[in-house]
Amino acid sequence: MxxxxxxxxxxxxxxxxxxxxxxxxxxxxxxxxxxxxxxxxxxxxxxxxxxxxIPSCICRLPETETAWDTKLQFLEGHSDYVASVKFSYDNQILASGSFNQMMRLWGAKTGALRHTLKEHLDVVKSGSFSPDGQLLASGSRDKALRIWDIATGALQQTIEGHSEDINSVSISPDSCLVTTGSDNIVRLWNIIAGELQQTLDGYSKGVNLVAFSPNGQLVVSGCDYRTVRLWDLAKKLLAT
Incomplete structure (x- = not known):
């Protein structure tokens, strides 16, 4: 070329x-x-x-920009506010969660809608793709964590056990664990079995953000108490 x-x-x-x-x-x-x-x-x-x-009957053309700006396209289809967005690790898929209780998967290059995920009962507040490109985890105001098959859009499982909104989710680099931030506890779940593996507590207010380190050995979390905490999964709290 x-x-x-x-x-x-x-x-x-x-x-x-x-x-x-x-x-x-x-x-x-x-x-x-x-x-x-x-x-x-x-x-x-x-x-x-x-x-x-352009047909000659259009005698007055609208005013437009001189050149394309940085916007590439608009993805429309949600009927309410968009609460979360996330790219897959290979940059091929974009997930968007909405106040309309749905999450949509889009082709990142084409903007084509691939799947609409409809099992949530309230606002979809967070999402995380697995690094192996097979699964998507999503957290909602309905207090449930859901695991989806990316290829088919099918719900794999619903994981319950939170007492408040799930504000943030993150899948580990080996795609085996998913961590959730909710109430005042960070939880780690076995992503296949849906079983609780570990709890990291000590916060007095809600956990807003969670993320795994690239090597999967650490988890970082942020909360309403204006603190960021770093957790060693083998030893629990490492630093505040």
Whole structure:
């Protein structure tokens, strides 16, 4: 492709053009030739190439930007506020959780909706992909942790045992454990069996954030008490 830089630039611009107009393609595909063009930036290669085909009856064109900005596309479909977003480790899938009790999985490159995960009973506040690319963990205001199969969108299991909202979830680097932040306790669960493996307590207020270290030996957590704690899973608390 480097031998044909003009073609490469056209393809890159066309990709941006189609991604920005993905909803138009889904709902009224023929408008991609008209509405898509007249709202494209003035210096878009796609617009410059095909502008001659804009119908002459459109005598006054709308004001548009000069060039594409950093926005790549809009992913629409949620009917309420989006509460959480997360990329998969291979950057191929984007998960978004909403106040409408659903989590959606999108193709990160195309913006295409892959699955809608509907088993939550309240706001989906957090999500975490497994590094092996097979599972997604999600936490909700309904106090339940759910594990999903990414390929099919099927619910694998529902894990209960929290007394308040699950504010944050994180899957370990070996994809064997999932940690949750809720009430005033950090919990570690066996992701396959759904069994509680360990509790890390000592907080007097709610745990808002949890994450595994890249080597899987440490967990970091943050809470309403304005502290960040680092936990050695073999020895529990390491530092505050």
């Amino acid at each position: 480097n031998r044909y830089p003009v073609v490469a630039e056209l393809l890159r611009d066309a990709q941006h053009y189609f991604l920005m107009n993905s909803q138009l393609l889904d709902e009224t595909p023929l408008q991609i030739y008209f509405a898509g063009l007249i709202f494209a930036p003035h210096e878009s290669i796609t617009r410059e190439t095909f502008e001659q085909y």
